[in-house]
Amino acid sequence: MEVSTAPGPAYTPRALEATTVAEAFQLTAEDRADAPAIRTKGDEYSMTWAEYAEQVERVARGLAALGIGKGDTVAIMLTNRPEFHPVDSAAMHLGATPFSIYNTYTPDQIKYLVTDAATKVLITEQAFLETVLKARDGVDTLEHVVVIDGDAPEGGMTLDQLIEGGDDGFDFEGAWKAVQPDDILTLIYTSGTTGDPKGVQLTHKNLLTAVKGYHGIIDFPEEGSVVSWLPMAHIAERACSHYIPILLGFTTTACPDPRQVVAYLPEVRPTWFFAVPRIWEKLKAAIEAGIEAEQDEQKKTVTKQALEVGLKRVDLIQSGQEVPEDLEQQWQKFDELVYSKIRAGLGFDRIESMNVGAAPTPPEVIRFYHAIGLPLAELWGMSETTGYGTCNRPDNIKIGTVGPASPGAEIKLAEDGEILIKGPFVMPGYRNNEEKTRETMTDDGWLMTGDIGEFDDDGFLKIVDRKKELIINAAGKNMSPANIESKLKSAGPLIGQAIAVGDSKPFNVALLTLDPDSAPQFAQANGIDDASIESLAENEKVLEAVQKEVDDANEQMARVEQIKKWKLLPVEWEPGGEELTPTMKLKRKPIAQKYQDEIEALYER
Numbered sequence: 124m125e126v127s128t129a130p131g132p133a134y135t136p137r138a139l140e141a142t143t144v145a146e147a148f149q150l151t152a153e154d155r156a157d158a159p160a161i162r163t164k165g166d167e168y169s170m171t172w173a174e175y176a177e178q179v180e181r182v183a184r185g186l187a188a189l190g191i192g193k194g195d196t197v198a199i200m201l202t203n204r205p206e207f208h209p210v211d212s213a214a215m216h217l218g219a220t221p222f223s224i225y226n227t228y229t230p231d232q233i234k235y236l237v238t239d240a241a242t243k244v245l246i247t248e249q250a251f252l253e254t255v256l257k258a259r260d261g262v263d264t265l266e267h268v269v270v271i272d273g274d275a276p277e278g279g280m281t282l283d284q285l286i287e288g289g290d291d292g293f294d295f296e297g298a299w300k301a302v303q304p305d306d307i308l309t310l311i312y313t314s315g316t317t318g319d320p321k322g323v324q325l326t327h328k329n330l331l332t333a334v335k336g337y338h339g340i341i342d343f344p345e346e347g348s349v350v351s352w353l354p355m356a357h358i359a360e361r362a363c364s365h366y367i368p369i370l371l372g373f374t375t376t377a378c379p380d381p382r383q384v385v386a387y388l389p390e391v392r393p394t395w396f397f398a399v400p401r402i403w404e405k406l407k408a409a410i411e412a413g414i415e416a417e418q419d420e421q422k423k424t425v426t427k428q429a430l431e432v433g434l435k436r437v438d439l440i441q442s443g444q445e446v447p448e449d450l451e452q453q454w455q456k457f458d459e460l461v462y463s464k465i466r467a468g469l470g471f472d473r474i475e476s477m478n479v480g481a482a483p484t485p486p487e488v489i490r491f492y493h494a495i496g497l498p499l500a501e502l503w504g505m506s507e508t509t510g511y512g513t514c515n516r517p518d519n520i521k522i523g524t525v526g527p528a529s530p531g532a533e534i535k536l537a538e539d540g541e542i543l544i545k546g547p548f549v550m551p552g553y554r555n556n557e558e559k560t561r562e563t564m565t566d567d568g569w570l571m572t573g574d575i576g577e578f579d580d581d582g583f584l585k586i587v588d589r590k591k592e593l594i595i596n597a598a599g600k601n602m603s604p605a606n607i608e609s610k611l612k613s614a615g616p617l618i619g620q621a622i623a624v625g626d627s628k629p630f631n632v633a634l635l636t637l638d639p640d641s642a643p644q645f646a647q648a649n650g651i652d653d654a655s656i657e658s659l660a661e662n663e664k665v666l667e668a669v670q671k672e673v674d675d676a677n678e679q680m681a682r683v684e685q686i687k688k689w690k691l692l693p694v695e696w697e698p699g700g701e702e703l704t705p706t707m708k709l710k711r712k713p714i715a716q717k718y719q720d721e722i723e724a725l726y727e728r
Contacts, residue, residue: 134345138370139335143327144308145216145299147370152176155372158346161205162376164387168205172372175209182213182282183298184289189244189267193218193301196310198237198245200224200255202379203351206271206282208365210246211355215308216299222310222322223356226251227699232320233258236312237265239322239555246282249273304328310554311358311506322554323506325358332548333362333504333511334370336530340514341476347373347394348473352384354705358510359480363397381698385409388470396477399707400484400609403499407491408616408641410465429457433494440493441522462495471497476517478502480525481706483586483605485613489522501525503586507563507570511548513584524583534584535569541590542576543569592711594625600683607631608709610679611686615672616641617665620696622709623686624722630687632725634718635669639695660693688725692718 137154141147156173163169170178191197197214199221201207214221222240224233233255237245242262246269247255256276259265268279275281280288308327312320351364364375376391378384385406388396414430417423432453439446446454466472479489480502492499500515503525513534515526528534533545549570552560563571575587587593588603595601604623611621611633619638625631637656642665646654649664659665669691677685696702702714715722 230257
């Protein structure tokens with residue numbers, strides 16, 4: 124099923140006609156030479172596109188002097204900081220394949236990646252240097268460790284030393300012009316929720332196809348801006364804040380601490396913003412808490428009335444009904460008095476498109492943003508599809524779906540509901556793993572995604588769950604744990620993370636953790652002195668409040684899906700830890716193993 128697109132956008136840069144990302148970079152640097160390319164908050168650091176291009180060439184000459192050329196790989200383990208971009212782009216211009224490592228990885232995990240990729244050079248910063256040096260031991264291919272800050276390690280070098288050692292006679296232009304569309308642009312190593320990570324190989328053609336497709340969906344402005352804050356090892360962040368700016372000439376603001384991203388938004392005022400569901404949930408909770416804390420009762424009342432009007436309007440639009448003129452006029456009035464001020468306060472007054480993905484998003488969360496005039500939309504893609512697949516159009520969003528097929532994407536469902544996808548954005552295969560590649564691709568070129576989906580009559584896709592993660596209870600009933608967990612987390616502010624368990628069992632149970640931001644606020648509001656997670660997990664007032672949230676969630680579920688028993692764990696699950704991937708997906712098997720006793724106890728009581 125392929126869906127036609129609306130008329131093309133007004134702004135179409137020359138870089139979109141390039142055949143490689145290296146060529147696109149050169150065109151953008153020429154066309155937007157004096158425009159800001161990379162910056163930090165408050166412009167403490169700022170680099171124009173011309174300066175960016177100059178730095179790319181200097182780093183490329185340094186890498187070439189170390190023997191990096193076409194087909195080689197360069198590993199990067201950095202936070203979201205300005206240096207990442209010229210380092211990654213320099214390797215790309217040599218025809219090499221730069222790839223990122225999650226900052227939470229252990230020495231053994233790093234060793235696996237650099238061995239699999241046969242990496243010669245690893246570029247990092249002091250914060251991760253000790254871990255990197257432990258990983259270097261026993262890896263024959265890893266010849267150079269480069270640090271971008273501080274002193275060089277023994278047997279390594281600084282970025283300045285790498286640049287100083289560059290070959291002035293190296294044919295830089297010849298190198299990037301020799302890059303071909305089917306050359307491997309980057310590797311995206313899957314986060315390894317089960318087994319060793321697989322290295323998804325993405326080509327220049329894959330990436331260009333995906334960006335052109337998104338450009339056809341979203342009418343991006345010429346003066347675009349984005350925030351770089353998610354791990355660069357994830358395809359979403361690489362696309363949003365690295366490759367898309369290269370093709371569209373956007374300005375990227377680096378946010379090295381992802382916990383601070385919401386504080387960056389009012390200063391950056393992004394034109395496109397992507398985040399995982401938990402960010403949108405927490406932002407919604409913060410807005411609602413701010414409304415409740417408002418001291419001016421009249422202002423509080425007006426704001427609540429505005430939200431009621433906004434939600435009523437959203438529901439009419441989503442049900443396909445016409446919005447009555449008087450309601451539309453009310454909404455327009457509140458847009459001027461209330462919604463616009465909320466949007467400006469958040470930093471979303473210039474937003475063209477805002478997306479959520481990587482996990483199911485509660486519909487009520489998306490309804491909330493639509494009510495205040497923010498077009499939050501779900502999209503769906505995978506590392507294997509360059510993050511491309513389906514996307515709700517900003518002017519035609521169906522809440523509860525991930526939208527229709529994106530331009531150029533062919534999508535169909537297998538007999539068991541598994542989503543199959545085909546297009547020039549699909550990876551050529553996994554690195555060094557032909558067996559897994561064959562298992563993932565059909566003989567006629569369809570990628571088997573592992574996701575179960577449903578199409579509605581208008582061609583909008585709804586994701587049910589991962590095929591391998593469906594709960595099949597003792598009575599043979601199929602359920603989506605992700606949807607159950609989504610309802611639990613959105614039922615109130617206290618539940619931070621949830622995992623539903625029930626495969627081959629007579630009923631479902633859940634392991635829960637407290638939200639690290641909301642729990643202390645609850646403690647303060649309820650006169651609880653010890654606000655530590657460990658203490659709150661045993662506090663009767665907290666347990667009663669969590670039970671209320673579980674009950675509210677159960678009311679939204681079929682009886683067979685409901686959570687009969689639960690356990691509140693006295694811990695916080697951190698992204699990149701034992702329970703969550705760096706992008707906050709549940710590591711289901713490790714969780715089941717680690718908390719086996721707690722799960723068994725829930726079924727014994």
